[in-house]
Amino acid sequence: MTDAPLPRPVLASGFDIPANVVVVDHPLVQHKLTRLREAATSTAGFRRLTRELSLLLAYEATRDLPLEMEQIETPLEPMTAPKLSGKKLCFVSILRAGNGILDGMLDLVPAARVGHIGLYRDPKTLQPVEYYVKLPEDMAERVCIAVDPMLATGHSAAAAIERLKRSGANAIVFVCLLSVPEGLRTLCAAHPDVKIVTASIDRELDGHGYIRPGLGDAGDRLFGTR
Ligand SMILES: O=P(O)(O)OC[C@H]1O[C@H](OP(=O)(O)OP(=O)(O)O)[C@H](O)[C@@H]1O
Ligand SMILES: O=c1cc[nH]c(=O)[nH]1
Numbered sequence: 001m002t003d004a005p006l007p008r009p010v011l012a013s014g015f016d017i018p019a020n021v022v023v024v025d026h027p028l029v030q031h032k033l034t035r036l037r038e039a040a041t042s043t044a045g046f047r048r049l050t051r052e053l054s055l056l057l058a059y060e061a062t063r064d065l066p067l068e069m070e071q072i073e074t075p076l077e078p079m080t081a082p083k084l085s086g087k088k089l090c091f092v093s094i095l096r097a098g099n100g101i102l103d104g105m106l107d108l109v110p111a112a113r114v115g116h117i118g119l120y121r122d123p124k125t126l127q128p129v130e131y132y133v134k135l136p137e138d139m140a141e142r143v144c145i146a147v148d149p150m151l152a153t154g155h156s157a158a159a160a161i162e163r164l165k166r167s168g169a170n171a172i173v174f175v176c177l178l179s180v181p182e183g184l185r186t187l188c189a190a191h192p193d194v195k196i197v198t199a200s201i202d203r204e205l206d207g208h209g210y211i212r213p214g215l216g217d218a219g220d221r222l223f224g225t226r
């Protein structure tokens with residue numbers, strides 16, 4: 001045993017975690033997140049780690065899905081067993097970095113429906129600019145899991161969720177890898193009904209709206225564009 005400080009997924013001090021925010025502190029998640037943050041991690045490694053992390057976060061994001069019972073036959077006897085009830089889940093990727101998380105989620109729930117919301121953050125104003133939306137028609141009848149690796153100012157996530165609600169969605173979970181107190185406050189104030197699943201609450205935003213210590217630009221690291 002060493003006296004090294006225990007690893008903590010909450011790097012922000014003095015921040016009271018809102019009741020609708022879940023910080024996934026599982027050791028595998030924290031280990032993979034550390035590898036993901038490292039500047040030396042290659043594009044291929046970043047993609048693989050993001051996919052693996054998404055699988056683990058999906059476990060938490062889908063925790064409250066409704067179940068119903070069905071009658072089945074095991075090789076030994078009949079039994080009544082639980083299965084997911086209702087319409088198929090809908091994953092919504094906030095482009096483009098959300099696609100890194102989407103891949104992992106689809107590994108776990110291959111039959112899910114998929115929507116896309118294209119947003120980029122204007123580097124000067126830090127306001128989101130919408131450029132593409134394609135969603136399934138019956139959003140009101142589906143649990144919707146919106147994914148984006150980064151929750152920085154929170155404006156992109158808040159705008160994407162606003163768009164989802166306009167399309168009829170009313171059961172929404174937001175999944176990200178990194179968040180900061182500022183972004184969580186903004187998102188919780190705009191959408192207090194949305195459950196947020198994150199692997200870390202980082203220390204702060206810097207003057208350019210980047211998460212610190214963070215991992216850099218998630219889209220650029222996933223797609224090798226910089
Ligand atoms: O919380 P915010 O301050 O709004 O910042 C977070 C947004 O910034 C990044 O996207 P970016 O604009 O870089 O687009 P990209 O995914 O195409 O790289 C990230 O993937 C989020 O969508
Ligand atoms: O740190 C940040 C902030 C927003 N978007 C990113 O990709 N990284």
Ligand SMILES: [Mg+2]
Binds near residue numbers: 218219220
């Ligand atoms: Mg980007």
